[in-house]
Amino acid sequence: MKVVVCVREVPDTETYIKIDASQKNIVDANVTFVMNPYDEYAVEEALKLQESAGAETVAVCPGSARADDVLRSAVAMGVQSVIRVNVAEPIWDGLTTAKLLAGTLKEMDFDLLILGKEAIDDGTQQLGPMLGELLDLPCISLVTKLDVADGSVTAERESGEGVEVIEASTPCIITAQKGLNEPRYPSLRGKMAAKKAIIEVKEASVGNVQLEVTGMEYPPARGKATVVGEGVEAVPELVRLLREEAKAI
């Protein structure tokens, strides 16, 4: 069995993000980039299959040389081999990214392709379903539990009303939701090994970008929280405030 995971770099949630002078991008200097947290669920799921079923694991990441760090993180966690699809500039157009990756993925002959449900920077949730379309494969998104058998998978996804259980034949695509597993931290040994890992770089041409970011703004400053009181006694006042001031109920 061959399991491919797509990973991508995003700014660490603990760094301060500044918008640059063009108002269309963020200032990269002083931002630490890390593996997208949802991709960590994808990597963990692949590693579980590597350990339980001897699956071969490969991580693929679009990006410039800076993204090598994210691939090294995947190796540090335990992924066997890694490929970077070389693109100089970040692409904000989901379809362009999907087409770019589809070219590489098409030749990889995998049984399972796992992605994070979304990247936490643009949050579009597009890549998995678009790859399904481009590669003509079934895609199950927002998966919280996955069982892999010979030639098929059974996945659970939480909908508003309950849990959907979905089966698909392999090869297929899964996007990982929080709760699928607990991603492991890399061991020091893994981290050392990752320094020496060979990163295969594939050149690919970026197609026609049809979507342009025209502006970025900071979110409005968060208001101050007030403690209304403690325990049951505080409830009437809380309800009053929610109704009369916040107009939330």
Added chain:
Amino acid sequence: MYNKVDASIIEKLTEIVGKSNVVTDREDLLDYSHDEYSLDDIAAYPDVVVKPQDVEAVSKIVKLCNANKIPLTARGSGTGLCGACVPSFGGVVITFENMQHIIEIDAQNLTATVESGLMLMDFYPAIEQKGLFFPPHPGDESATVGGVIATNAGGARAVKYGVIRNFVTGIEVVLPNGEIVNFGGKFVKNSTGYSLMHLMIGSEGTLGIITKATIALMAPPKEIMTLVVPYENLHDAISTVPAIIEKKILPMAVEFLERETAVLSGEHLNKTWPCAQGKAHLMIIVDGSREEEVMNLAETISEVCLANNALDVFIADTKSKQKDILDIRSGIYEAMRNYMLEILDITVPRSQIAHFVDAVNEVAVKSGMWLPTYGHAADGNVHTHLMRYQWQDGKWIEIENWEEKYQTVRKELHDLGKKYKGICSGEHGIGIVKKEYLKSFLEPEQIELMRGIKKTFDPNTILNPGKIFD
């Protein structure tokens, strides 16, 4: 011996700070009658709480109290753990909610000057945004700058960089007679007479009211890495620490904890502790200026750990993961809070810490008390929770006869502290609840000197009476 707060005093206080900054409602005063120490037998209500806006107002309040012999107790956020801000003799409590400003961040002197009511949670991001760093990290970020100075707080990141004392360069203080003085300044060096500033640090509000502080900052370490190291037992985990120090490595922090407590705290915070292996863990933070340097440190530490029976060595190399781990470690207290009696703060030489913790665990077995113990391993600073409840199979179960056991166990643990050449408080202070132990840990001459100092500063004993010693 003290005078009561009467209507005319309230009137004068109101003139100084304005009506909205005077609290006299008994229900509202409840919040000021205790700190985080959990047993209410030490609680005491103030007669009035005042919230001044500036140092002049503080000075007037102190003068008023001094002239009328009314006890006055400073209060930060009340996160203290030994009753230090409890107004044992009633009177006036002064708080600094209206004095939370960052006055200046001085990039040329690498200092920040702030008002004493500023909370750490507002201080850290403000200086980080300027690309600066303040290493000390006491576990509760709602603590105020005044409070952490008055207790000489420590926290996890003290091993390499030191405690609050090492970062304060100047303070503005209102003396018990109401005079405003400035101790220290923006100096790196200062041999100009006795250091009254250092006397104020850790004085628990008994010598003066801190209104402003100048704090030394540093450039943040370029690279930080957090290691989580699992072991089968606590003894092996803690025994590793002197071996790391012996290699002449001083990490920024070395914490020890049992997996059970980490998991409990993680559940409380809805975060996952990164390691399911083993029963006891070390959390080690190393820093440096280059990745290679930090990796080399991590490697050496890892070798020492594995030679001391560590099961593996895990790494958190992103800020968000490092924060999760530190949050879980800091959150243990909060997860235990409603089920405990007291958290102790005994500190022993770091070479003794494994023996001391072994002995604590023997007391736990013998007494049937649950005594979860964790802390700052490389500082020898051990936190033992004296628990009223035990966490068993996912439920809190009240320990039988905890009332009887509590005092005996408490005394036994302090006796052990003495046996292993320790002190009764490494960072929380003496306050009310450790007064009885101060006597047994310090010579009578030392306590006499302290009494003399108190008398010199505060001849009328108006500032925070009943604390540290009687």
